[in-house]
Amino acid sequence: MTQVSPFTSKALRGRGASANPANRFEEFHIERDAEWTEEDPKPGTEFFVDNTRSIIAYNDSPDVGVSAGINPYRGCEHGCVYCFARPNHEFLGLSSGLDFETKIFVKKDAPELLRKELSSARWKPQVIALSGNTDPYQPIERRLQLTWQCLQVLAEFRNPVGIITKNKLITRDIDVLQELVRYQAVNVCVSVTTLDPDLAGKMEPRASRPADRLLAIEKLSAAGVPVTVLTAPIIPALNDHEIPSILKEAAKRGARSAGYVIVRLPFAVKDLFEQWLLDHFPDRKEKILNRIRAMRGGKLYDAQFGKRMRGEGIFAEQIDDLFQMACKKARLNKLSSTLSTAHFRRPQEAQFMLFD
Numbered sequence: 001m002t003q004v005s006p007f008t009s010k011a012l013r014g015r016g017a018s019a020n021p022a023n024r025f026e027e028f029h030i031e032r033d034a035e036w037t038e039e040d041p042k043p044g045t046e047f048f049v050d051n052t053r054s055i056i057a058y059n060d061s062p063d064v065g066v067s068a069g070i071n072p073y074r075g076c077e078h079g080c081v082y083c084f085a086r087p088n089h090e091f092l093g094l095s096s097g098l099d100f101e102t103k104i105f106v107k108k109d110a111p112e113l114l115r116k117e118l119s120s121a122r123w124k125p126q127v128i129a130l131s132g133n134t135d136p137y138q139p140i141e142r143r144l145q146l147t148w149q150c151l152q153v154l155a156e157f158r159n160p161v162g163i164i165t166k167n168k169l170i171t172r173d174i175d176v177l178q179e180l181v182r183y184q185a186v187n188v189c190v191s192v193t194t195l196d197p198d199l200a201g202k203m204e205p206r207a208s209r210p211a212d213r214l215l216a217i218e219k220l221s222a223a224g225v226p227v228t229v230l231t232a233p234i235i236p237a238l239n240d241h242e243i244p245s246i247l248k249e250a251a252k253r254g255a256r257s258a259g260y261v262i263v264r265l266p267f268a269v270k271d272l273f274e275q276w277l278l279d280h281f282p283d284r285k286e287k288i289l290n291r292i293r294a295m296r297g298g299k300l301y302d303a304q305f306g307k308r309m310r311g312e313g314i315f316a317e318q319i320d321d322l323f324q325m326a327c328k329k330a331r332l333n334k335l336s337s338t339l340s341t342a343h344f345r346r347p348q349e350a351q352f353m354l355f356d
Helices: 086-092 100-104 110-119 145-156 168-181 197-203 210-222 239-250 271-280 285-295 316-329 347-355
Strands: 048-049 056-058 068-070 105-106 129-130 159-163 188-191 227-234 258-260
Touching: 068 159, 086 100, 086 271, 100 105, 129 145, 145 168, 159 168, 168 188, 168 210, 188 210, 197 210, 210 227, 210 239, 210 347, 227 239, 239 316, 258 316, 271 285, 285 316
Parallel strands: 048 105, 068 129, 129 159, 159 188, 188 227, 227 258
Antiparallel strands: 056 068
């Protein structure tokens, strides 16, 4: 077969990546030798059972803020081309490209595993991130309801949880979120990267559109659920100018706080992102890449703690100044929504106390 660049295809409707770059751990890989045509079958989404034996994962990253997390799904159909979790699919023998958004691994036993691990005397009550990698409310969640079941377990134990999503589907679970609110045990982060539905369709093909995410913020806030708006990721020269308008709209709908992250492009994500820019924004491609390099010490990615989320240099400082000014104007980050472990309980222990 003719050996060519892994990126021989044009942008695919409904997908973020346009190809499958080589897996850095594999010696051999398959490459298309022609562009996609209208006659070619487009890659559909496949689901696989992940028979994991544990559900709580831990990290020691000083700039994350939460050391424990659960991910009911591996891979994400939302298709955000810049997703820093894409390289994790390479540990499964797959690609960071189309494989990541079309081959989704489902942890069907996640709720039972979570209950087992929280029941253990070894578990030290702490905030759990849901989800640290892939969106817990991606499309398949509507049918499988694994995230909803995990939230029910967390509410049963009154264990605090921080949720990050781009999908309005989270409003389905307002009742269980309100139960967690009673014990100061939940904060929801809704990511809004742009207010432009066309740009959102390119950045996050299968995620909820901006209007729906703002509606989710409004509904959650009205129900008493504390909401943080995340302008993440910020891509310089593409969506950074929208920071003030995003924060203004989110605050109007009840968001209490805000945060941001500069785009992160580890491993194969760099090449995927460059091709995505060529497909969608060829006129701005070099400007965007040069701005990113200026914030990453001349590279497209810098994994150093303290720098990987915010970058450095004059452009990073400009973005931070703009963000801080917009937060002040929108009156965000005025109130703290610290989560508490004070009400944690193991239901089986509570039952024993009744008999005592």
